[in-house]
Amino acid sequence: MKLLKRIPASLVSAVFALAIWQVVATVGPISDSSIPTATESVKALISLLGDAETWTAIWETLEMAVIGFVIAVVIAIPVGILIGLSGFAFTSTKFTFDFFKVIPPIVIIPITILVLGPSLQMGIFLVVFAIVFALAIQTAYGVRDADPILLDTLSAYRLGVLSRVRYARLPSAAPFIAVGIRISATAALIVAVVAGLIGGAPGLGRALLLTQTGGLVDQTFAIVLLLGIMGVIVSKGITWLQPRIVFWIPQ
Amino acid sequence: MTAEISIRNVSMQYPDPDGGIKHVLSDISYDVTEHHFVSIVGPSGVGKTTLLRLLTGLARPTAGEIQVQGQRISGPPTGLAVVLQDYTRSLMPWLTIEKNIALPLKKQKLGKNETRERIESSLQEVGLTGTGKQYPWQMSGGMQQRASIARALAVRPDILVMDEPFASVDAQTRFDLEDLVLKVRADFGITTLMVTHDIDEAVYLSDEIVVLHGRPAVVRDVVVVDIPFPRSQIETRNDPKFADLRTHVYAMVRGLE
């Protein structure tokens, strides 16, 4: 009995889930539909991973996500800081940014496709659109959250705006920015996939779309599994990376 | 007089997160007489709250047993009500004061009218008439603690347990609440156990004071407070007996005696 407790929970539940899948796909109520069994899907996944094209697709998706993410960060954080420093700017932009923040990027794909075509640029644009507003607002909130007593103290010592930003506002904004970055990074990957699946931009999204239109069901499932695995890796990676990167913001 | 609560050779230990075993309580024995008000005092961290958790049935002793009205307890006993220190976290913030008081009453299946009557009378007893429809966060700290006491009274408990109930309010409010406790004691005579670090308060309110001390904690002494009731803030605290008792207890808590 003690041995059972030593087996990691993740292994047990993964095996269990796959077993249920296998059974449901073979003898369950939906077994005559074309859904592949667990074994078929895993086989398809393994063969996909052996295919160079899959790795190109993975690379393209990551490329769109990363470039879009970097562009968004470079725009959003300075803009967010500026907005946060001015009460007037904050109230002025609040409605507009809130509005665009809430609109899911998938909504603008039809127009974006017309203008930019199903291209890498379209995907990058979509990623930027998806995260730049939220990140700017987050940063602005963080800047505004600065300790008023600390700010008064710095003013009393006649230290200018730049010092106040450096010693009071940036440190207070740091945790807000960290959270915003973590959320944006995950979102960037998802939006890159959506750009491909719905908009035809290159990468795993498009690969997934092609399996669907081509009726290659086991590959459809395989790519979805792959996306899940990538999602887990990215989120664990970010959690690991975050405390190591945030240090550069003055505490 | 029968022992309402009987603590018999209770010891408590648990695995230390840093390795090894932590011995918190060692061979604690004490009988709580019916209708008495007993304070439990001791230095910080000695294990007062642990003892309280054992008394309320939230935890089980590693050795010994606790009997309530002759029955060994193995979980929260019936007829027990509790007032904890942090009222912001023990009153349910999404319920009005009325609904907070009504919550433990559901177990008793009283029916609408009697529930209502209990709520009203409890609020009246603690001086909170008419505040039933307010939410806890709309009230001051003192009022919230009164509400907490009202909630305990409404179930008509045989035993009332309080864990540093007045530690989170300001000194003025604390005196008011102490007098409220005396009033409740005079009106109802509920057997009460109170953990406190405030020695003056312990002497002011109690019939007996149990002093815990040591690591692991043992019962250092049981001090009988033979100042008669009714007591008052001005006269009682002026009484030389009060000062003697206070000093005696304080010295034991500090390990000087």
Next chain:
Amino acid sequence: MRAGRRLLNILIGAWLPVLLIYLWWTASAGSTNPYFPPLSEIWTRFQELWVFDQVPIHVVPSLQNFAMGYAIAVVVGVGVGALLGASRSTYRYVEPVVDFARSIPAVATVPVFIAIFGLETSMRVAAIAFGATWPILLATIQGIRSTDATLTDTATVFRLTSTQVLWRVRMPAAMPIIFSGLQLGLQIAFVVTIASEFLGAGFGIGAFTQIATDSFLILDAWTGVILMGLLGYLINIIFDIVERLSLRWYYGQKKLA
């Protein structure tokens, strides 16, 4: 002067959006760019289609699927989440699966559902429900698990059963966290609704926009995009209002902290 302050704030918040729309209107007025027709024409076409001619044909089915899928997600997510949150050992085994399922981009699951269900309405509702359930499930589990021990201890001492503690104490206490999961689930439900229509054709705002784009009916496509944007925004506003009303106690408490 308070009304004056309020008015000022509204004006400050409004000038930028008004200016942007005005700029768009005038800049596109004489446009010959096929992809960016004059805003005035888009507006005319918008009124022709969506006030209220095409609403029953496209908007209603979309909203129906959205509502049904989301409702299923809420019931399953909160119900199962509550049970899993209360049981520590079961969750340990389920957690990795939940983590994995949650990491799959919801939109990417639509092809899977098409494979299982074909292009029927059931495919859409299933995909929406699936995508929206995970954040709700996770938030509920987290909320239930992180209930303040003081609240549950008090309830336990007052002899509420563990089922009562779960539904009467942990659940309401977890509402703020659950609501953040509900909000995320709402947004995912909306996105999947549109995605299921982009990929699945038939009726619905997304389907309409897709067909319009394919047929190069640019004006129609623009109106579809704007309508989707407005609906997304509106749905979030409604959710915000519901949240503010349901969590009045939470916000009231925070304001005073």
